[in-house]
Amino acid sequence: MSKSKNNVASYAIIGFGNIGRALAKAFARNGTEVSVATTRDPESFASAAAAIGPTIIPQTLAEAVKADIIFLAVHFGSHPDVARALPTWQGKTIVDVTNAYGVPPEKLGGLPSSRFVAQAFTGGRLVKGFNHLVAAVLAQDPAVHGGRRVVFLASDDDGAAAEIATLSENLGFSPIQLGGLSEGGLLVQARGNSWGKLIFKDLVRFD
Ligand SMILES: NC(=O)c1ccc[n+]([C@@H]2O[C@H](COP(=O)([O-])OP(=O)(O)OC[C@H]3O[C@@H](n4cnc5c(N)ncnc54)[C@H](OP(=O)(O)O)[C@@H]3O)[C@@H](O)[C@H]2O)c1
Numbered sequence: 001m002s003k004s005k006n007n008v009a010s011y012a013i014i015g016f017g018n019i020g021r022a023l024a025k026a027f028a029r030n031g032t033e034v035s036v037a038t039t040r041d042p043e044s045f046a047s048a049a050a051a052i053g054p055t056i057i058p059q060t061l062a063e064a065v066k067a068d069i070i071f072l073a074v075h076f077g078s079h080p081d082v083a084r085a086l087p088t089w090q091g092k093t094i095v096d097v098t099n100a101y102g103v104p105p106e107k108l109g110g111l112p113s114s115r116f117v118a119q120a121f122t123g124g125r126l127v128k129g130f131n132h133l134v135a136a137v138l139a140q141d142p143a144v145h146g147g148r149r150v151v152f153l154a155s156d157d158d159g160a161a162a163e164i165a166t167l168s169e170n171l172g173f174s175p176i177q178l179g180g181l182s183e184g185g186l187l188v189q190a191r192g193n194s195w196g197k198l199i200f201k202d203l204v205r206f207d
Contacts, residue, residue: 015073018135028053037064089124154184
């Protein structure tokens with residue numbers, strides 16, 4: 001399990017656009033500290049972070065990638081730039097929230113988009129997740145209609161999947177494990193100009 005020396009996992013969100021801000025709201029609601037980073041000087045989005053809550057910490061990309069668990073909330077095409085921020089991602093868990101919409105499958109060498117992303121983050125443990133909800137829905141309190149909004153998770157690393165499932169629950173969501181990236185990941189990814197079967201569904205679990 002990814003943990004800093006003090007045995008408490010640290011979190012970062014890379015990308016502070018629609019999805020990055022929606023995720024930040026979930027951390028703020030829960031009172032959990034999370035770093036947020038873009039390509040820009042953290043000062044430039046400090047007021048936007050403060051407006052979400054005091055636990056949202058603007059940082060440089062180089063600082064933010066020191067976290068144990070890193071949400072990748074950039075456009076699919078930007079993921080190699082983020083991956084270059086560290087020589088190795090060993091010991092880190094990357095949550096791939098990207099959708100490779102409009103990217104022809106042949107550009108991915110026939111791989112599910114999440115496996116393609118995983119290749120760039122050498123040594124890291126990748127979990128595909130949180131990508132099936134549009135940002136405006138993801139930003140809302142996941143406690144709805146007496147149930148909890150669902151997030152789908154897929155990973156080739158069972159430990160990482162369990163870690164992100166626990167985090168999802170702490171953030172108020174109901175995680176559903178879909179198995180490996182080549183099976184479950186394909187159900188929740190954009191493929192070329194089409195969407196996986198479970199994508200953009202407004203699902204809530206009652207239990
Ligand atoms: N929008 C949705 O409803 C939705 C739903 C599900 C999944 N997604 C997926 O989520 C991802 C983000 O979508 P979005 O709508 O949030 O996009 P967005 O609003 O355009 O935000 C993208 C963010 O990424 C940052 N960024 C770009 N390149 C970067 C880099 N190399 N390093 C660090 N930060 C970088 C941008 O900041 P600067 O350019 O200022 O540096 C910006 O804050 C996409 O892959 C999308 O497919 C979106």
